[in-house]
Amino acid sequence: MAKVKPFSAIRPKEGMEAQIAALPYDVYNRSEACEVVKANPMSFLAIDRAETQFSDDVDTYADCVYEKAKSMMWERVEKGYFVQDSEENYYIYELVMDGRSQTGIVACASIDDYQNNVIKKHENTRADKELDRIRHVGALEAQTGPIFLAYRAKAEINEVVNRNKEKNALYDFVADDGIAHRVWMINDKQDVATIRKAFEDMNEIYIADGHHRCASAVKVGLQKREANPGYTGEEEFNYFLSVLFPDEQLMIMDYNRVVKDLNGLTESAFLDKIEDVFEVNKIGEQAQYPAAKGEICMYLYGCWYHLKIRDTFRSNDPIEGLDVTILQKNVLDPILGIEDPKTDKRIDFVGGIRGLKELEKRVSTDCKVAFAMYPTSIAELFAVADAGLLMPPKSTWFEPKLRSGIFIHSIK
Secondary structure (H helix, E strand, O other), X not given: OOOEEOEOOXXXXXXXXXXXXXXXXXXXXXXXXXXXXXXXXOOOHHHHOHHHHOOOOOOOOOHHHHHHHHHHHHHHHHOOOEEEOOOOEEEEEEEEEOOEEXXXXXXXXXXXXXXXXXXXXXXXXXXXXXXXXXHHHHHHOEEOOOEEEEEOOOHHHHHHHHHHOOOOOOEEEEOOOOOEEEEEEEOOHHHHXXXXXHHHOOOOEEEEEOHHHHHHHHHHHHHHHHHOOOOOOOOHHHEEEEEEEEHHHOOEEOEEEEEOOXXXXXXXXXXXXXXXXXXXXXXXXXXXXXXXXXXXXXXXXXXXXXXXXXXXXXXXXXXOOXXXXXXXXXXHOXXXXXXXXXXXXXXXXXXXXXXXXXXXXXXXXXXXXXXXXXXXXXXXXXXXXXXXXXXXXOOOEEOOOOOEOOOEEEOO
């Protein structure tokens, strides 16, 4: 039984949402974040990455950075740039990219569900990456970047969402990157009860994106429990900000690989070796995406190749059957010598949003070979999580990205 509750959102004053909404903190390096904030000081990135308010000689993780984030956020609330709803509501958040819409429920998920594996994971987290957001959430006493969760679609939720989307939107804007964002409020008591009950009837919800932010939010909640031994379980710190999307609306993009050298092999010797694993067909100069699971397109020395995985290497196992696993275990490791893709500096990963031209560019500059992958499916992600397993590194790339600053969940 999943506990997904409505909440009283702190959100931008109507008319300021386009200025405030920001891409997630971790899509930028420090210099890029500074440029964004310089161009738009109201961007929520100024709070998510408060080192932008200091000179370069101040460490990104200095105490003063988190203190600055806290003061900036609550000052902006006091100045009226944000409002807080008086009632607990669900919210609808629709994102439209290239004409494709995905619509989720904005709500608060339970840290107990995370602990008890009702909310299922498919990635490991790193303590060093968690620590930054633990300190950020702890300092602000608020969660500012929603966790991207997924669930198996339910007709009763779809009905409530579709009906409420016929009303006037609270927010309706197009960001600089062309992504449209629309928000509605669900405050009808019957609709709220319907959604709450629908989630209670679910035995599992899945983290699609944001494993580190989720783990950080949970750990802050657990710290607050320790500091408040008389807690009831209903306090806001027992929940974390989420947007929950039905699986039928989600699209995972390809997450591609580029490798800096051929591990001492000539072009012909490398091609000979991979023919043991794939049926190899030369395409030529025209870039091409793989058309189905079990296919990979490779760019090598200015030429594209179509690779089809041979039947002997296929598997019905949730992990062993993934294309990224087959490539890693049969090409990247034994042929190219990349044993651990998480740490090996000879491999890099390119999100599908950057397109095939980026793969060609990398091969013409700092790499020798690129592999364009067929996207991992949401069903494959669910199967891995249901089996209690972990995806290989860089298996999924979700677009569009949820914006920070549109919804804030106070845990004071």
